[in-house]
Amino acid sequence: MKTTRSIAIVVLLSIMIMSLLSACSGNGDNKPGSSDTPQANEGESGSKDAQVADPLGKFDPPIEVTVIRPYDENTKFVEGDSAEDNEWTRAYAERLGINVKFKWTLQGGGYTEKLNVSIASDDLADIMVVNSSQLNQMAEAGQLADLKESFDLQATEFVKEQFNADGGISLKSATFDGKLLGIPRIGSDIDEVPLLWVRMDWLKKLNLPEPKTIADVLAISKAFTNNDPDGNNKADTYGMALSKDLNGGFPGFEGFLNGYHAQFNMWIKDESGQIVNSNIQPEMKTALAELQRMYKDKEIDREFGTKDGNKVAEQVTSGKIGMYYGLMWTPLWPLQGGKDLDPGMEWKSFPLPSIDGTQAKAQIPFPVGQYYVVRKDAAHPEAAVKMLNLFFDTSFDKGTELDTYGTTPDGIEAFKHAIIAGAPMTSNMDKYKQISYALDNNNDLSQMKDYIKTDFAAVKSYLDGDPKGWGMYNVFGKGSSFSVIEKYVAEDVLLRSEFFGAPTPTMVEKNSTLESLLKETFTKIIMGGASIDEFDKFTKNWKKLGGDQITKEVNEWYAKQD
Template structure:
C-alpha cells in the first residue's frame, strides 16, 4: 500500500513538473519574442545603455590619431584613460592598426583594408567609404541597436543635427553612428587681426570690407613689425583654398559666395556654392591681392603647419579662420612674442553690415560595425560613455576631457561625438559665470574653461591666452553667437547620403575646383577661366549631382 501511494505521489509530481516546464517553455517563448521586438517594454527595461559587457567581449578596431595628440606622462595610444574605461566596461579592445598623421593617410590605409576584404570590427570611415561598404553588404544595420541603446543625451545630439543621421541612412536603415562636431565653433570663420599691428600702421578696427582690404595692404607695405624690412603680408592662406587651414571661406563669404556647400536659392532649390557668380568676384580680388604681395607668394605649396609657422613668426597679420585658431597657432605666437596682440571680429560684407558665414556639414566621418559582428551595439554604448564621462551625472572631465595640464584626453576615445551647439553654450555659460563670479552652475568642461580663463586674466598664464580669445566674454565664440542669433550662419543644405554620382565623380570635381582656383589666384589662369570651370564642372558630373541632390531635397518636403 505504501508502495502504491509512493508511485502515485511520483506520478503526480512528474505531472506537476511537466506542467511547470510547459509553462516555463511558453514564458521563454514569450520572452524570446519580447527580446526580438525592439519596442516592447520588457526589452527596454532589461537594456542598460551605460552598462558593461558581462561576460567581456573581444573587439578589433582601426584608429586615427591627429598629429597634434600628446599623451600624459606614462600613457600611450593603448594605455590611457579611455582604454582603461573600455577594459572596465568589458571590452577586450585590440587595434588592427593605428595611423597617427592626417585623415588622408588614415583613409588611404583603410581603402587597402576594404579592397582586401579584411576590415576590423569597428572603424571610422568617410562618406564615400560608407556608401561603398553599404553597397557591398559589409556593414551591420544599426537601426534597432540605436533605438534600443542610445541614451537621451546621444539622441538629443541628432535631434539638433537631424541631417547627420539622414546621411548615414540607406533605404530606411541606419548603417553608422555619425561623428558629429560642434561645427559652429569648429569651422565657421571669423576674422582674426594683429591689433598691435593695427596701432603700428595707425588704423582702427575694421567696420567695413574696405577697412579689411586697407588693413591687408598696410600690413604688407608699412612694416607693421618695425624691423625695417618688407617681409610681412596681409592674409594667411594655405594650398587648400577651400576647407583647408587656413582657407579663404571667410573671404568668399564676404562676397556672398559659399564654396563647397549646397545652399538653397530663392526658389528653394539647392545650388552648389562653388559655381555661383559671387565666387568669380571673390577670386578676382584674391588674384589682385596675390599680385600686390598681400598673400604668401608660395601659398600653393604650403600646408597648414607651414602657414602656422609664418603666423607664429610674426609674418602674417590677418587670418580668416575658426574659433580654435586662437589656441593654435595664435597662442604659440603670443608665447613666442609677448607683445603680440590678437583681436577677433565678425567678417564684414562687401554689401555692408556683417557677412553671413558658412557652416559645413556636421558629420564628415562615421563609425561603422563590420557585418556579422556579434555585438553591433558596442558603437552606440561607446558613444553613450563618451557623452556620459564628459557631460553626464558621472562626468570626470579632467580625466576624460582635458586634463589639468591642458592635454585633450577626449581625443584618446575610439568613438566620439559632440552636440552642434556645445561650444556656443559653453561660452555663454562661462561668460555668465565670469560676470557673476560664480561658477557653481557650470558643467565640468565649462568649469575647466572658466578656470583657464581666470588663470590667464588674473595670473597672466600664456598657456591659456588662446582659451580666453576663443571662449572668453569677448572671444570668438561670442562673436559667432551674435551671428547665430542674427541668422547670419548658413549651414550645408544637403543632408543625404552621397549620391551615386557623388561617389563616382565628387573627388575628381573637388580636385579640379581647387586646381583652377589656385591657378586663378596665382595669375596662371585668367579670371575668365572660372566660367570654363563652371561649364566643365556641370559636364563632368556636377549637373547630374545637382539633379540627384534636388531629388533628395524634394523628398524632404
C-alpha cells in the same frame, strides 16, 4: 612636421573635451531582447530585460567585440598602456562587460586605404571607423547592421538630445531606406564658421577703424602692406594671409568669399529652388578678381602658392602678416606662439564684413567626417550604443573622471583612446556661456560642469596676469571668438549646405578631378597666371567633366528628403 589639418584636429579635440574634448560579436547569433538571449546572472546586473533597458547596463556574462580603428599620429598612452590595453578598453570591460579585441589598428596615415582592402574582401570587424564614402559603399553592399532600434532603445536621453540638436541631420546622413547604418561622430558645426582676425596693435598704430565692410578690409590690407606697421622701415609685411591650400581653418579664404556672398564647396539653393554648386556662381568670380588685385599689389605673399599653413603660421608669429580669415581656435595656434614671442602683439576677431549692405552669411561645413559602423551579423549591435553612452556620460554629462578618461594630469589625451566618441553640438558655445557667467558673477562655479573648469582656469589665469592663458581667453573670454559666433547665432547669419548625404556615384568617380581643376584654376587666377575670365572656362569644364551630373544626383537626393 605636422600638417595644418592635423594641428587643427588636435586643437579642436583639445578644446571640445575640456582641454579634453568603434558592435560586436558575442557567443552566438542571438539578438537583444529575443527569447534566446543569454540570461543575465542574478545580482548586480539584474535581469536580461533590465540589461537591455539600461543604457549603461553591464553585459553579464561579458561579450567580446572585435574592432578596427585608426589612431592619429599624435596619440600617446600612459606608461604601461597601449592601443590594445588602456583606460578605455578597461572601462568597457569593467563597466559594460564588453571585452574589446582589436582586429587591427593603424596609427598615422594609410588607414583609409587599408580599410578599403578589408571592405572589398569582406574581412570586417564588429565595429569599424569609416568615412562617408566607405559608409555608402558598405551600405550598398549590405555589409552593415541597422542600429536604429538599438539607438532608440539604448541611447541615453543626454545622447539623444545631443544627436538631435541639429534637427537630426547628422543621423539622417547615416540613414539609408529608414535604416540607421552608422553612428555619426558628431561635433559642433558652429565651431567651423570663419571669422576675420585683425592685428589690433597695427590697426591702432596706423589709426585705422575696425572693419565693418569689405571696403574697410581692403583699406586695412593696403595699409598693413604699404605703411610699415612693424616700424622697421622695410616693405616686408602683408595685408592678408593665404596658403597654397586656399581653404581651411588657418588660413582660409572662405570668410573672404562669404563677404562677397560667395561660398566655397557648398550646395545652395538658387532663385528657382534648385540646388546648385557655389563654386561656379558669379559671386565667386567677383571675389577672385579682388584676390587677384591684392596679389598683384603685394598685399598677399607672392609665394603663398608654395606655403602650407605651417609656413604661414611662422609668418604670423614672426610679425609679417596682419590679417587672416580663420576659425575660432586660432588664438591657441598659431597666435599664442606669436604672443609668446612678442607680448605687444594683439589680435581680435570680427564678424565677416560684407561687400554691400546685405549681411554676409558665414558658411558652415557639414560637421560629420567619421562614422562608427557595425557589421551586419554582429550579435550585439546595441553594444556600440552603450560605448557611445559611456563616452558622453563620462566626458560631458557627468564629466567627473576627466583626469582618467579625458586628459590626464601628465597631459595624455586619453579621450583619443575611446573607440566611439564625439562631442555635444553646442559644447564649446556652452563652455563660453558658462565661463562668461562665472566671470560676471564673482567666479561662481556652482553651475559649471566639470569638463569646463580646466578651460575656465586658463581664462582666469590670463586675467590674473599669466600670458600663457591669452589664447584660451581669446577663444572663451570677453570679446573672444565665441562672442562673435554667439552674434552669428543670434542674428541667424549661418549658412549650411543643402546637401549632407553620402557622396553620389559621380562624386565618387569625379570629385578628385574636379577639386584639382578648381584649386589649379583659382590659384592661377589669383596669382595672375590667367585672366579672371578663366573662371568662365572653368565653369564650363566643371559642368562638362561631371559637375552637371553631380548636380542632377544632388537634386534627386534632395527631392527624397523629408
